[in-house]
Amino acid sequence: TREITGHTRVYGILADPIHHVKTPQMLNALMAREGRDGVMVPFQVAPDDLATLVAGLKTMKSLGGFVVTVPHKTAIVDLCDAVSDSARRIGAVNTVRREADGRLIGEMLDGKGFVGGLLAAGIDPKDKSVYLAGAGGAANAIAFAFVEAGISRLTIANRTRAKAEDLAVRLAEAYPKAQVDIGNPDPSGHDIVVNGTSLGLKDGDALPLDTARLSPEQIVAEVIMQPEETALLAAAKAKGCRIHFGKPMLACQLDLMAEFLGMRALPGAGK
Ligand code: NDP
Known part of the structure; x- marks a missing residue:
């Protein structure tokens, strides 16, 4: 000891x-x-x-x-x-x-850890389209790390839209070629779907995105570590999506x- x-x-x-x-x-x-x-x-x-x-x-x-x-x-x-x-x-x-x-x-x-955790699980975000819920500290770091990892396009959706817009502007300043859009709760049409908000940490939290719009070919990843399987991941699993926990990050x-x-x-x- x-x-x-x-x-x-x-x-x-x-x-x-x-x-x-x-x-x-x-x-x-x-x-x-x-x-x-x-x-x-x-x-x-x-x-x-x-x-x-x-x-x-x-x-x-x-x-x-x-x-x-x-x-x-x-x-x-x-x-x-x-x-x-x-x-x-x-x-x-x-x-x-x-x-x-x-x-x-x-x-x-945070962002380097998130992308590193995906890579360790055999998920390479290069050339993939990414939907990111959130524009707080973790989501900002993840957005920059995804763009640095060579994703094809990024959609950011946040409750406070101005924060998503601000993040998109800073990404464009740092990476003028990056394709970044502001989205709504619908994550369809993206290869990788990420919850980068704090929703899911507490019992009774709302879902961070519209899980009815998920489809089986999508990978759904979480930043929340506890609970390991959030309501979002449970819904994604039920939809047939591959899920990725918050812990590897x-x-x-x-x-x-x-x-x-x-x-x-x-x-x-x-x-
Ligand atoms: P911030 O406080 O910086 O950002 C919180 C984000 O969640 C914002 O986008 C905020 O939206 C959104 N949000 C919070 N409450 C609500 C709500 N009621 N409805 C809609 N959106 C909401 O926190 P962080 O980015 O630092 O952390 C987010 C989560 O990531 C935490 O739960 C943390 O535990 C987890 N995390 C996990 C790590 C890991 O290694 N797995 C590492 C780092 C963080 P708005 O802008 O509108 O307020």
Whole structure:
């Protein structure tokens, strides 16, 4: 068993609510396997208190960094001292490293993790048409990663249409050749259908799209990890679609997060 000492590197995960997160369990197991003296703990923080917490975390010398999830991934961007080009374009950050001088460096790994999870399941999005429900932090990252992966066209449908339009504009700026449209709840006519909203997390949530319009040749993928089989995936399965769970997205991100947060090569870490 590992002991937490005065040398232990501390990592956090920022969320609200936080009880459902799986990242600490997985990254703590990864650090244990790597023989690294580090621990990730939950930091539950309300949106109004995020800036205060982050200002304090900058001063915490034993902090290696933190993972950021709902509802903070957009607000954290301006609280970082620097963010990667892709995170800047996406407008969201989900992993922040604290440098020795206290600078906070932000990166966005959701989209890379999502596409990596599809590839690991043998689903190559290249030249495929994609319907994406949502235009929040995760959906933004997934949209950029899909375009980078060479999809043929993208339809974005979001409750707040202005956010879908804004995402389409930023995609067009970064990738002038990308074919991007704004859609409605009807996902028909697309090879891959993705829920990138938070609908499905809670019992009684509405469906993120019109499942009556699904057909068996479509692949339906989910960002929600818990429950594993959301109402959307259950409906898609009943329609004969191939379904893809939310978990591979996280699994694929863990390696990227561990790398970015220095969990594999901590300076001065004990054995
Ligand atoms: P955001 O808060 O940034 O975005 C939420 C999205 O869901 C928006 O598009 C929002 O629409 C939509 N939405 C929320 N409530 C409703 C509603 N009642 N009706 C219609 N649309 C709604 O969240 P994130 O993008 O960061 O996260 C979304 C989900 O992705 C979360 O559930 C999270 O758990 C999951 N996720 C999973 C990961 C994984 O590794 N599997 C990684 C990252 C996230 P609007 O713009 O209109 O508000």
